[in-house]
Amino acid sequence: MADGEEDFSALPLPDRFVHKNWKVRKEGYEAAAKEFDLAASESDPVVRQFIQDAGIWKGVVGDSNVAAQQEGLKALCSFLQIAGAAGSTRTRNHTVATIAEKGLPSTRPAAKQSALEALMLYIETDKPDPVIEELLPILSHKQPKVIAATLDALTQIYHAYGCKTIEPKPVLKALPKVYGHADKNVRAKAQELTVEFYRWLKDAMKPLFWGDLKPVQQTDLDKLFEKVKDEPPPKQERLLRSQQAAKEAAAAAPGADDEEEGDEEEEAIDLEPEYEAVDVLPKIPKDYTERLASSKWKDRKDVLDEVHKILSVPKIAEGPFDELLRGFAKSMKDANIAVVITAANCVELLAKGLKKSFGKYRSTIMAPMMERLKEKKATVTDAIGAALDAVFASTSFQDCLEEIVEFLKHKNPQVKLQSTLFLVRCLKTTREAPSPPEVKTIAEASTKLLTESQEVQRSAGAEVLGTLWKIMGDRPMNAHLDGLDDIRKAKIKEFHDSAEVKAKYKPKAAAPPKPAPTAAPAGKRPVGKRPALGAKKPTPAPAAAAPPPPPVEEPAAPLAPKPTSRPGVSKLAGPKSRLGGLKKPGSGIAAPPAAGASPRRPVVSPPPEEVAPPPAAPKLGLGRGLAGRPLGKPQAEPATLAPAVQVPSGLGLVERAELEELRAEVERLRRQNEEMRSERTKLTSQVHELQNQNAQLIEDHTRDVLSIKAKETQLVRARSDFEAAEQTVQNQRREVDRLKRELSRQVRATSPPPTDLSDQIYADTNGGGRLGDSGYGGQGIYNKRERLASGPTSPISEGANSAQSSMSSRGGGRISPAESNSMGTRIGGTQATAGAESWKRAAEVTQNLKQRIEMMKAKQGLGRQQQ
Known part of the structure; x- marks a missing residue:
């Protein structure tokens, strides 16, 4: 045996991997793991050998001997650590299914842990999708312990990498089948996986599988969800190799890294793309408009119920839904609340089905729905609120803000309150932070709400400010919160601390445009002074500036006024020196130096300037002060002189005149726009009043018609009662006559014989x-x-x-x-x-x-x- 063992150790590793003796295989796996740990890269011959012969790993992870299998799984983990993406892509088709069938259900904890680690490394080194695709068929395995072990592995995988890295939809769709399994351990592991999904996705995952579960299973899951509902959002614990590389590359720029992390956190998990769009327009009843205009509320509700069933699909194909939306808007004014609720539900389904395509119908339906928020019944306001949320999700915050702010000023307290709550929901769900002008508009409208007589309205206004504060941060909101008292600030602070938002304002994005306004004032100053200075000294300017640069900069000046100021800044040294020399001839003392070839020297020397002030004081004016004061103002004049040199004086004047005209035109258009907005606001309020009056007249008319019908019903009943009484009287008369005849017969019969x-x-x-x-x-x-x-x-x-x-x-x-x-x-x-x-x-x-x-x-x- 000793000689045999020596011979076995001398065999190549691939031969030892397939040896019939399990001890030889086990020792081969251990030796290979050591070789892989010592390898420098995936190009090492030992690693390259097993990358090329990828099929050998199937027998390793599925070894019939549990001791050898345990060492084989460890060897695979060592191989994947060094082999990288190449080893992962070549071997996963052979190993993942076998690992799930024989490695995960192993009775040895070490083997089971190595099997799970191997799956984690397959995901880490390449992509997670192929691994999940290999594991999904295992959920239909005939052995319950294999299914339970696979579900447990999926739970660990999603817990480590998260639902943002690994697509959750395929597994979510397979859950109902697992919940129908007869084995209780399988169902228990399915519940654990579902709870892990809930940590990442919350209620957004329910549409994919919730309807296929039994009510008892839904109740049990809801109880489990309550336990983890208040937990903080989970974070990814393990990173892919690609994510690790990106993180290392961004280590030198922590600011950019923070931004990328923030963007990654803000990304939403889309669970909808798998749905196929359904064309619902051909299914809409042809007599939709006629039935919706019926005088009977039952007919109106029936046609809306039919439309509701048609729209009850996850995704709707685009099409002309204008007539459908006009009908929904008309139904918002219906006197029957059942019709209003059904119409709101239809709007919600259509907005969710069309997604962003619904944005063009927002102006048609949003105002009528917000106007109907005056209804005090919770069932109506809840249905309309859900429809408004769906409409907002299909549009943007900027599109809806103007209309929402208008309804914050509504005369009806109920409409004002519900509009405020809708604004709060919009701020919490939007992923785009409002701009500073929009923040000002929202803050002003919300501050007015803090003075309302109703406490619930004041609380809603404070919640708007608190949520806005959470999005924008302290600095942009300080200007809007300074004028408030401590009690209101404390209330707003409470809502700020408890608010959960998805958008975050980034002031860095607004910083780059700031240099542009600084260049504009420098260009505005020469408007009044440049012609005079240019007329006096046309010759020194070309002498101070180099001849080649002006021709290059001349074409840039008329196209963009802002770039022209930048070259002027670089040439301020020359004009400053010239103005220093030009000012002294004006005083009558330093004329010869001004005519010299080097005008820069007199500006630097202080003694001549100290002698110049006494005679120059009466000419320049008493208000100028010391000699250092006038030197500051000419420094601005050279900046005006540089553009005069670069651009011909006649062309620059025309351009500036056109610029002033354009600015005046813009200002005039702005005033007209403001006037039109105010007029539009007045007309909108008048339209709302007329709509309210029309609705009141419709309600009165309906009430009168109902009373008339009630009177007619009473009259018909009275007539029927009269006819019945008359019939009874006739019957009584006939009965009396009959009794009389009977009485006469009895009298005759009883007379004495x-x-x-x-x-x-x-x-x-x-x-x-x-x-x-x-x-x-x-x-x-x-x-x-x-x-x-x-x-x-x-x-x-x-x-x-x-x-x-x-x-x-x-x-x-x-x-x-x-x-x-x-x-x-x-x-x-x-x-x-x-x-x-x-x-x-x-x-x-x-x-x-x-x-x-x-x-x-x-x-x-x-x-x-x-x-």
Whole structure:
């Protein structure tokens, strides 16, 4: 075995890498790692050998022996450290998938750590995208432990390099499939990866995968997000080789390095480019405008709901959406808040789908939406606020600022408050710092809000100033905050400390243009003095200046006034000396030196200038002071003289006259612009007032129409109630008639039968023996027999006969035929009408019969007394 081992160590490293004995392979991996650590560069023969034979690394990282695999992964890490981009690009196609399948799930912590480090080095030495592409298919592996290990590796990779260096979209789109895995460890690792994404992306990542998750999973993730929501933004821990080189190159210029870092921090992570644009215009209903003009709010809302469904796509293709936006703007004035909310949601979807292409429609929809912020219901203001945020995201801060500031002066407190809050959101989300004039406009409008009567409005104004302070810094804002009291400053400071902004003002960018204004004043001075000086001394100027330079600088002077001042500065020494010599002849003392060939000497020598002041004082004026004072002013005159030499006097005068005319024209245009702006503001306010009046009239008209419809409804109900009551009355009448007929039948059925009357008459006849004696009884029996013999008769005739027989038997004599007929007729008529009308008539007839019976009894008593 010893001899064999010696022979194995003598084998070349590639042969030992593929040896069938795992110990040989393990020792080969260790030896190779040492060789790679000692190599000077990727051009070393040992390194070059393994770069060319890249396929050998697949067996190394996937060694069947775990001990050998551990050493093989270490050897790969050492190789990638020295091989650089060449070794990474040649070997990653062979190793990354194998590392994920066999290295990351290893039971040995050292092997697992080496596998993760190898993936990190593949990303560091070249690009991260190919490595991520190799790892994504592993998420569909059949073994759950492989998927869980890969997810854990992705979490570590994104934690180290960040989502700004590695594109997160491919992994985000694969998350829903992982969340549907049956293994709980896989789902747990997916949650860890999602939380890591949330640290970098916040809620911007949700549109890519959130809708594909179950509600329970969303709830669990929201709980995990709350734990890391308040953490500071993460920073990249490991740099790519390219980033390291850039950082080293920028080490000599720390200022530029800071700027680059600031720009890198400000860069946003775009998660949208993967969406395909959808052409939604053909899907818009053809009768969109007609249905939107319907008098029924339900029809208007239905058509907006249809449009909302059509616009619910991540990205929308460009097209003519003017008619659609005009409909949305009209819907902002709708009396029904459901229509307003739906229209605002449509605007939000369209702005998010079109992105920057929506900017041309901003002027159509922004003002109507901000005007409708007067609604006090939170559902309306929230929907419009979200739509305004989407509109602002598609435009720039400069485009929206003027309109926002106008609404900060609105007479409606609710509109003013919501516009202020919208301005705060704009300042927090904009990536372009406002310019100093814009800062002044915002600060003035916000300072006025600090004096409002409502505390919420004052707080909103303070928040605007605090957020603006965070963006601009201390120096630009000191001028706007100096006049405020300590209480307001403290409130603004609170908002400044808590504000989170994405833009940062850089004063260095504004510094270069400053030299330009300094050259302008130097050019303005000669306007009044240059012609006189040029007329007096045309000859000394060419003598002082060299002949070659003026022709070169002459063409530059008429094209750009600013460069002409720069050559004049370089030649100030010559004109100064000439003016020093020219001034002395004026005083009458130093004329000979002025005519000399070297005019520079008299300016430097102080004694002649001390002698010159006494005679020159009365000529130059008493207000000049010492001799040093006039020397300062001629120094400005030479600067005027130099341009006179370089540019012909006639051409320079014409140019300056044109320049003054242009300046006057510019000033006049500015005044006209200000007047037009004020007029536009007045017209805008009038339009807003008319819109408010129109909206009020529409609301009144709607209210009147609704009241009229309510009255009509009440009238229809009253008519229906009347018809029902009339029908009920008719039914009651028919029921009464029916009851009357039934009552008459019952009366007839309950009348006494004929036998009752005959029995009564028979009993009366038998009871009165005296009547029989007197001859009346026989007559009564005769009548009874005659009645019985006559057969059945009607109840009426029976009643009449019974009454007649009773009266004849009790009255003691026979009743006359007329009396009997009349009585029978009366009884018959009474009984006939009793059943038809009521029982009252029957009682009256009975009472009359009783009275007649009493009269008959009285007659019988008188007859007996007489006998």
